[in-house]
Amino acid sequence: MEQDTRRLSDLARILLVVAVLVTAVVTHYLDTHGVFRVEDLTATEMSETLKWLDEFYRSPDGLQRPSGIVNDNGNVDFESISNWLFRNYLQARAHGATPDEAREILAKQIRDSPEWQEKHKQ
Numbered sequence: 001m002e003q004d005t006r007r008l009s010d011l012a013r014i015l016l017v018v019a020v021l022v023t024a025v026v027t028h029y030l031d032t033h034g035v036f037r038v039e040d041l042t043a044t045e046m047s048e049t050l051k052w053l054d055e056f057y058r059s060p061d062g063l064q065r066p067s068g069i070v071n072d073n074g075n076v077d078f079e080s081i082s083n084w085l086f087r088n089y090l091q092a093r094a095h096g097a098t099p100d101e102a103r104e105i106l107a108k109q110i111r112d113s114p115e116w117q118e119k120h121k122q
Contacts, residue, residue: 045099046085052103053084056110063110064119084110 054068057080069077088109092102110116 041090041093049085049089049099049103050081053081053106056107062107063113063115 050069056062057065057068067074069080071077084106089102089106092105093099097105111120
């Protein structure tokens, strides 16, 4: 019986060592290959991106909304912010895009939207 306990203990030690090694290898891989981490985002980046989105909404090349990301009724368009920033922008960043690349991806996605298509009919 004591020998069975020792074997289990040895097995537990081996599993612990394997778990530590796998964690070390994965951590090294993530650090080495520049995988995006949410903690890499800064408040400044998100503020600048929100300002960029507001300007793009106002611009002739964008959605041509005079009030930007504010609705016609004077309320902030939270649905647009959650869709474009918290879904699409963060997804682009998570796939390795720089902030500028992620904004360009966002601009392309907005240009593909029905609202943009309607406003830019020729």
